[in-house]
Amino acid sequence: MSQIAIPFLFMRGGTSRGPYMNRADLPENLEDLARVLVSIVGSGHALNIDGIGGGAAVTTKVAMLSASDDPWADVDYFFAQVSVEDGLVDFKPTCGNILTGVGPAAIEMGLIEAQDGETPVNILAVNTGAKVAAVVQTPGGVVNYGGGAQIDGVPGTSAPVALQFMETVGGATGAFLPTGALRDEIDGVAVTCMDVAMPMVIARADAFGLTGHESAAELDENRGFFDRMEAIRIKAGALMGLGDVTQSVMPKFGLLAPAREGGTVATRYFMPWKTHPTMAVTGAQCLASCALTPGTVADGLVRLPNEVPARVVLEHASGQIEVLVDYSGGEGGTVIKSAGLVRTARKLAAGEVYVPRDLWEGN
Structure with a gap:
């Protein structure tokens, strides 16, 4: 069986993990993209045994990055939630934990040039339209993953990634209270x-x-x-x-x-x-x-x-x-203006992930 190689970073973002890829290295058509992501993750088996998923919804997530055309944003972040067992891909939501790794991944991919000390990265979550300002630790112009920040659900400590979420109200439904009622x-x-x-x-x-x-x-x-x-x-x-x-x-x-x-x-x-x-x-x-x-x-x-x-x-x-x-x-x-959190991320691996060529011939 002939296969096609797709470059990827494998990262933990917050309390989730998954592959981070350049959107240009993947199919443009969403139906083709879904088939490729199902193969990458190994959806269809409880252990994702034929892919790189981890058998849980927090480990079957995918981040796809590209340079942004938005005048405010540096990076477009397109998210996919792949099911563990059903072979389904949902492109509607976004994920804030995976988003934690977007700034570091964008620098690692060369989409953003790192500054000495800290690097601000403005992120457009294209699934929902939310804008997120991230600050990544980059002493000497290199992403630093070591530090003293600790988040519950992840062992040990890592470098902090500061996130400020803006324009998040009504991203999916157009309203703070989509039914028009508080209850x-x-x-x-x-x-x-x-x-x-x-x-x-x-x-x-x-x-x-x-x-x-x-x-x-x-x-x-x-x-x-x-x-x-x-x-x-x-x-x-x-x-x-x-x-x-x-x-x-x-x-x-x-x-x-x-x-x-x-x-x-x-x-x-x-x-x-x-x-x-x-x-x-x-x-x-x-x-x-x-x-x-x-x-x-x-x-x-x-x-x-x-x-x-x-x-x-x-x-x-x-x-x-x-x-x-x-x-x-x-x-x-109530009017929600913005929300800030501090999370952590870590690069776990980098290389190429393979999918059968009969799924997609490549761009």
Whole structure:
């Protein structure tokens, strides 16, 4: 079987990992692209045994980069979520964890020239239109991956990558509250449907008889909960204007509960058919925005901070994540201006990944 080689970097971004590739090295047509990415990841097998995926949704993600034509941005970041077992590719969402590696990868690929000390990289997330300003550590003009920053869900420490997310409201649906309401009731459960960085359906854990402090494994074993959640998610997707979402990872689902470990609120995030082992960067922004908005399902669970930007600490299945939200509130409603986070990334490997030539002849 003849194969074609595609250059790639293999990187951890935040609490996810996957191949980072130059968009020009891949098929332009999305149908061809999907087939190539399924082959690269090895989707269709629980272990992704015939590809470089890791058998979990956080390890079957792909970042495709190119120089941007946008006057603000340096790099266009096109994201794909490849399913583990179903041979499906979703180009609708973006991923904030994988985005953490975009700045370092763009420098490694030669798309951005590194500066001495720190290198700012302005990123356009083309899936949703969000703009993200990243700062990468580059002493001596070389990407540095070693440092003292630690994020829950990743062992050890690494160099920090500062991220400031802008223009993230309504990226997928066109509205902060896609249904027009702070709360909706679906199948007897009160939910808040919100679109900040990621469209989400958010409910209280106790509405499902849960504490909100269950482990990811405990939740994954609770198939009755997942069946109820998925039915609500599908109906919410239609109400949010996203159409039939049965095969789409959007909207994502989140649960809220009172904090136990000193955070602002306890959260659980779903991808959506498995529990996220930590927390998505995009989901963290949406959940933090929900917590800051009076009248949502978060009412009574959180003590709203007095300062702006507001420091919102979300407890998740593996620890905590902090989001610094610049927002305004009042009679006109909540307005989310930007959200800042610090994450880490690391280059794991570089080389060529191979796909059968009968899938694609190459550009």
